[in-house]
Amino acid sequence: MKAALRDAFLSAAVALGLFVPLVGLVLDNGDQGLVLRARPIAAAVMVALVFFGRLAMRLWADRPGKQARAIRRSIAVPVGTSKYIAPVLLAVAVLLPLTGSRYYVDLATLVLTYVMLGWGLNIVVGLAGLLDLGYVAFYAVGAYSYALLAEHFGLGFWTCLPLAGILAAFAGILLGFPVLRLRGDYLAIVTLAFGEIIRVVLINWVEFTHGPNGITDIPRPTLFGLRFSNDEGSDTVAAFFGIEAETIHRVIFLYYLILALALLTNWVTLRLRHMPLGRAWEALREDEIACRSLGIDVTNTKLTAFATGALFAGFAGAFFATRQAFISPESFTFIESATVLAIVVLGGLGSQLGVALAAMVMVGGLELLRDLLSTIGEQMGSELFSGLAGDLPTYRMLIFGLALVAMMVLRPRGLVSGRTATATLGR
Amino acid sequence: MRECRSAKRLLWLFGILPPKTAACLLSRCNDGVAALAYALQQLINGIVLGAIYGLIAVGYTMVYGIVGMINFAHGDIFMVGSFLSLIALLGLAALGVTAVPLALGLTLLFAAGLAALYGWTVERIAYRPLRGSFRLAPLISAIGMSIVLQNFVQVGQGARVKPMEAAIPGGIELMNQGGFAVRLSWMQIAIVATTLLVLAIFTWLVTKTPLGRSMRACEQDLKMAALLGIDTDRTIGLTFVIGAALAAVAGLLFLLYYGVIDFFIGFLAGVKAFTAAVLGGIGSLPGAVLGGLLIGLIEVFWSAYFSVEYKDVAAFAILILVLIFRPSGIMGRAEVEKV
Numbered sequence: 006m007k008a009a010l011r012d013a014f015l016s017a018a019v020a021l022g023l024f025v026p027l028v029g030l031v032l033d034n035g036d037q038g039l040v041l042r043a044r045p046i047a048a049a050v051m052v053a054l055v056f057f058g059r060l061a062m063r064l065w066a067d068r069p070g071k072q073a074r075a076i077r078r079s080i081a082v083p084v085g086t087s088k089y090i091a092p093v094l095l096a097v098a099v100l101l102p103l104t105g106s107r108y109y110v111d112l113a114t115l116v117l118t119y120v121m122l123g124w125g126l127n128i129v130v131g132l133a134g135l136l137d138l139g140y141v142a143f144y145a146v147g148a149y150s151y152a153l154l155a156e157h158f159g160l161g162f163w164t165c166l167p168l169a170g171i172l173a174a175f176a177g178i179l180l181g182f183p184v185l186r187l188r189g190d191y192l193a194i195v196t197l198a199f200g201e202i203i204r205v206v207l208i209n210w211v212e213f214t215h216g217p218n219g220i221t222d223i224p225r226p227t228l229f230g231l232r233f234s235n236d237e238g239s240d241t242v243a244a245f246f247g248i249e250a251e252t253i254h255r256v257i258f259l260y261y262l263i264l265a266l267a268l269l270t271n272w273v274t275l276r277l278r279h280m281p282l283g284r285a286w287e288a289l290r291e292d293e294i295a296c297r298s299l300g301i302d303v304t305n306t307k308l309t310a311f312a313t314g315a316l317f318a319g320f321a322g323a324f325f326a327t328r329q330a331f332i333s334p335e336s337f338t339f340i341e342s343a344t345v346l347a348i349v350v351l352g353g354l355g356s357q358l359g360v361a362l363a364a365m366v367m368v369g370g371l372e373l374l375r376d377l378l379s380t381i382g383e384q385m386g387s388e389l390f391s392g393l394a395g396d397l398p399t400y401r402m403l404i405f406g407l408a409l410v411a412m413m414v415l416r417p418r419g420l421v422s423g424r425t426a427t428a429t430l431g432r
Numbered sequence: 433m434r435e436c437r438s439a440k441r442l443l444w445l446f447g448i449l450p451p452k453t454a455a456c457l458l459s460r461c462n463d464g465v466a467a468l469a470y471a472l473q474q475l476i477n478g479i480v481l482g483a484i485y486g487l488i489a490v491g492y493t494m495v496y497g498i499v500g501m502i503n504f505a506h507g508d509i510f511m512v513g514s515f516l517s518l519i520a521l522l523g524l525a526a527l528g529v530t531a532v533p534l535a536l537g538l539t540l541l542f543a544a545g546l547a548a549l550y551g552w553t554v555e556r557i558a559y560r561p562l563r564g565s566f567r568l569a570p571l572i573s574a575i576g577m578s579i580v581l582q583n584f585v586q587v588g589q590g591a592r593v594k595p596m597e598a599a600i601p602g603g604i605e606l607m608n609q610g611g612f613a614v615r616l617s618w619m620q621i622a623i624v625a626t627t628l629l630v631l632a633i634f635t636w637l638v639t640k641t642p643l644g645r646s647m648r649a650c651e652q653d654l655k656m657a658a659l660l661g662i663d664t665d666r667t668i669g670l671t672f673v674i675g676a677a678l679a680a681v682a683g684l685l686f687l688l689y690y691g692v693i694d695f696f697i698g699f700l701a702g703v704k705a706f707t708a709a710v711l712g713g714i715g716s717l718p719g720a721v722l723g724g725l726l727i728g729l730i731e732v733f734w735s736a737y738f739s740v741e742y743k744d745v746a747a748f749a750i751l752i753l754v755l756i757f758r759p760s761g762i763m764g765r766a767e768v769e770k771v
Contacts, residue, residue, distance in 0.1 A: 199748075
């Protein structure tokens with residue numbers, strides 16, 4: 006107890022140093038330049054949080070018998086139940102539009118986009134063990150491929166979808182060729198640099214990409230040539246089926262589209278894992294030198310992982326472009342790469358189910374929490390809750406970052422550990 | 433490009449012709465002199481910017497040398513350092529400390545000290561528990577820490593850019609030829625002087641003190657150093673502390689030079705400083721400073737002669753090229769991977 010108290014006091018002292026200047030004092034942009042405003046209560050709350058948090062942690066760790074391992078175990082999804090989670094999730098996903106709620110379908114579409122990106126990145130990071138910090142570049146290549154092809158050549162979504170994927174895969178190979186010889190963390194930085202290069206080029210090459218203004222009026226997808234539209238034309242879905250035209254039809258169509266694309270990603274990944282290529286990826290993740298000595302062509306194996314991951318990012322990018330009908334370089338910042346990486350890491354680096362769960366929690370969960378808070382705020386007329394709801398998007402990345410660190414420290418193998426090799430001897 | 437060539441021709445003229453003839457010729461090609469003056473100005477700007485990058489790069493290279501990880505959050509420590517500096521400057525002004533050298537000196541100590549605390553905390557929370565974990569774990573944790581620091585400052589201090597008036601106005605005009613004046617501001621002199629002073633202290637610390645000796649020992653062989661009784665955890669922690677303090681000094685200099693900061697400056701500056709560390713040869717301390725200078729010069733000259741928009745692309749492209757063709761950098765040793 007005494008040691009725990011001393012420890013907590015020390016942590017509080019450090020927290021005092023950390024938080025008093027940056028939380029306790031705030032730089033306000035006033036009319037006459039910056040003004041320094043004191044915020045003692047916020048700083049005091051932070052320091053108190055650190056003190057009691059540290060105290061609780063120490064007492065928990067020091068309690069007789071059990072070690073901190075118990076906490077780690079409790080975070081994990083139990084192995085037995087995970088067998089049933091996937092089919093249930095799939096059923097919910099398929100049946101979701103029956104609720105008819107535009108809000109939920111829109112939210113689920115967003116979540117599924119991240120699930121798909123997460124699954125795509127999972128091939129590169131989770132299976133092949135190549136840390137790619139510029140994944141958003143391929144997403145951008147896919148989105149811009151579709152938008153530009155549609156603008157200049159009048160091609161439709163279904164023609165462009167494979168093209169966008171192929172172009173993104175080419176971008177992956179183009180980047181992969183020179184850099185894949187690099188060691189893990191160097192590769193991470195180079196992919197990061199590549200992502201930034203793509204973004205800067207998108208912003209500055211105005212004649213080609215329309216620069217920061219982005220591309221507007223990207224055509225919506227069609228269902229076997231039928232448009233989703235409210236106008237009187239005979240080639241609309243509504244006219245063909247003889248139903249009332251409603252916007253929600255398109256929303257639901259887009260939802261099923263991304264669901265299909267995501268499931269395709271999942272299916273391909275699962276199949277690939279049973280092929281020699283997929284096994285080579287997993288072997289590469291565990292030990293590159295051993296792979297080389299066993300005669301695996303390391304460069305080719307890495308390149309295919311890179312290209313496959315990029316392919317799915319390209320698909321997702323084309324989908325993103327057609328869903329938003331507007332894209333600009335703003336949507337393809339490093340934060341997006343970091344978000345997708347966070348999802349993959351939280352999901353357990355290699356686990357398909359884990360990625361889906363992580364995307365649901367990190368993207369959907371936070372969104373739902375924000376709405377919950379703002380509803381409570383409205384109902385009770387409480388400043389606190391609506392204020393919290395307004396701040397939540399700002400805190401989103403903070404929570405992402407903390408989750409990444411906590412995950413690595415507590416459970417480096419992820420929520421649902423999928424790092425067990427697909428193929429093993431002797432069973 | 434043309435200006436460049438005429439400047440070269442001009443240098444040649446100075447070398448071989450008697451002064452009088454050269455001066456006569458000079459009056460005829462005024463644009464040539466202006467081009468030379470322009471290049472000189474870029475050289476000054478590049479060195480100043482390079483000094484800032486060099487200070488950040490030292491932190492990257494030290495950590496990489498000892499722990500073998502890219503401290504992705506280092507750029508954000510630099511950003512925190514410049515916010516701490518701005519807060520300290522405003523606070524000191526409010527307290528009535530108006531003497532500029534005193535205020536700057538106190539700010540430097542304050543920012544370096546607190547940023548060092550940030551560096552130590554980051555290491556303690558995010559990296560120390562991961563020693564010996566799988567390959568990518570510390571890097572992912574570092575990315576997480578970088579996101580945390582960025583958003584912590586964004587939430588705490590607001591997302592708007594924070595402007596500041598120039599603390600040391602004025603300067604000297606070196607030459608005014610062909611309608612182009614080459615200026616060397618007091619601020620630029622102060623930045624380079626501070627950098628040299630800080631680097632001198634740092635060199636003394638690494639080469640002459642027991643701490644420096646244990647740092648070098650850890651850099652050569654962490655396990656062996658531990659076996660010989662060096663407290664490696666403490667040494668690594670202090671490495672982060674020193675790196676963070678240097679980054680905070682760079683943060684203060686950046687604030688003084690550009691007069692405007694926001695929560696996102698750490699990202700670009702961090703990547704560029706990392707590029708500098710790689711260019712100089714990661715693990716090599718003089719290499720980091722040299723790399724910083726080169727990156728600063730390249731960036732400034734690229735902006736001046738080609739395009740400002742693509743200056744970041746230039747820096748990133750250099751990073752990629754160096755890693756592909758000479759991963760050991762200018763002064764680094766080639767790495768041998770052992771099983």
